[in-house]
Amino acid sequence: MNNMPAEHKPVLAQRIRDQLKLKSDSVVVDATIGFAGHSRMFAESLGREGVLIGLDVDQKCLEFARQSLSNLPCKVLLLRRNFAEIADCLNQVGIEAADLIFADLGICSGQLADIDRGLSFQQDMKLDMRLDDRLDVTAADIVNGRDEKDLADLIFKFGQERASRRIARSIVHYRKAAKIKTTTGLVDVICRALGCSPTSRRSKIHPATKTFQALRIAVNNELENLSEFLEAIPLLLKKDGRAAVISFHSLEDKMVKENFRQNKTAGVYNIITKKPIMALRPEVLENPRSRSAKLRIAEKL
Ligand SMILES: C[S@@+](CC[C@H](N)C(=O)[O-])C[C@H]1O[C@@H](n2cnc3c(N)ncnc32)[C@H](O)[C@@H]1O
Structure with a gap:
């Protein structure tokens, strides 16, 4: 990536850490690995028996994540796949169920600055916007x-x-x-x-x-992908496993909220975040992107 972040700060990191009690043998799926900011934090809790599976559609992010996650005690499996296909991805790597399925939706600031992605209205770029250049x-x-x-x-x-x-x-x-x-x-x-x-x-x-x-x-078919992802999660979580999703605009947040609510009614989830967790003022001042982040967490019953 031509604009790799020197120090990438994952949004709501501290608040997520407080909510997700991972064990050394946990199986974690980071469905949007990006620059691996959240994944590095998850990996701090994982030992040799732990597994971290990372998905992304952007090859450059995966390459960055691969370097960033080398030398960890846990097993790291990175796949260039769309999270809409999460069930097939886990099947591919022989994992039946996870303790945590996490997504930090949208794009990273490095992708916004990446001239090949054509996403920025601040800089002159070819108008492209594909996160996955196979589209x-x-x-x-x-x-x-x-x-x-x-x-x-x-x-x-x-x-x-x-x-x-x-x-x-x-x-x-x-x-x-x-x-x-x-x-x-x-x-x-x-x-x-x-x-x-x-x-x-x-x-x-x-x-x-x-x-x-x-x-x-x-x-990027973002809403269809999110819908398929949310539908697949309950079948891929262990009992007491958690789904955690950060969204950045109301269309996504509404989908997450509604999916969690329906699964609660169906007796599949307990909702951990009655209201979404949002960034506190010091984080917003340090990282303006966190201003619109909403984190919702549900636990599989
Ligand atoms: C906000 S960034 C994630 C940042 C990451 N949590 C970190 O701390 O570095 C979102 C990432 O999700 C990826 N992405 C977006 N839609 C995707 C999809 N449908 N399947 C897999 N990855 C996707 C983007 O390419 C981007 O790298």
Whole structure:
């Protein structure tokens, strides 16, 4: 990765440590290993009998994680797989059930800065947004290929952007002259639609934040993947094993909350976090990304 973090700080680390009592022989699945920040913390509790399984769709993250997790006493198994396929992944490595299944959803700051990922509205990059470069459709394909209504619906549904129709109209207008191929090109089109400059603020967030979120969710099928992952977890946890999920926007958090609630009603889970755990002020000041993180934990009955 061309922007490897010198010191990567996993979000809500202390709060997670307090909640998850791992033993030296625990089996831990980190479904979003990223830069292995959380996994290194989990591994501190694991001994020679412990197993850490890490998944990620981004090959560069896995390479970084592999280096970072070398020389641990526990067994480490890293797979370039989508967490939607978690059941098959565990089957592949001969694990029947885990003590902890953890996911820290979304993207790492290193991926945001990675020029090959094309995710940032702050820097000029090729408009791509695929976390898994084996996927076929990029953000540029969507922006230049979908009709106006489809674009508006997508930006509204996944970005919760109230100006979705204006933005979709602007995209369709400007792409007639030339395809929108870069992140800053798209920012320019969004700002023209909203009548603002990239540095002006309609609110606390950048004017392109919601549209970029919508495109990233669509390109990476993020909500479908999360739904399949959440459905698979109960069958893959040991009794008293825990599912812990950190989400960063309300679409994801609602899905996690609803899944845990349904499993509680079905007598499958006990919900450990009645309200989601959020970062305290010192962490938010140190790591602004933690501001929107919500951690929910459930225990298998
Ligand atoms: C927020 S980062 C995780 C950071 C990690 N907890 C750490 O401390 O370094 C999310 C990671 O999940 C990966 N990811 C996103 N969607 C995925 C999916 N469906 N399956 C597997 N990995 C995914 C991303 O590539 C990214 O590396």
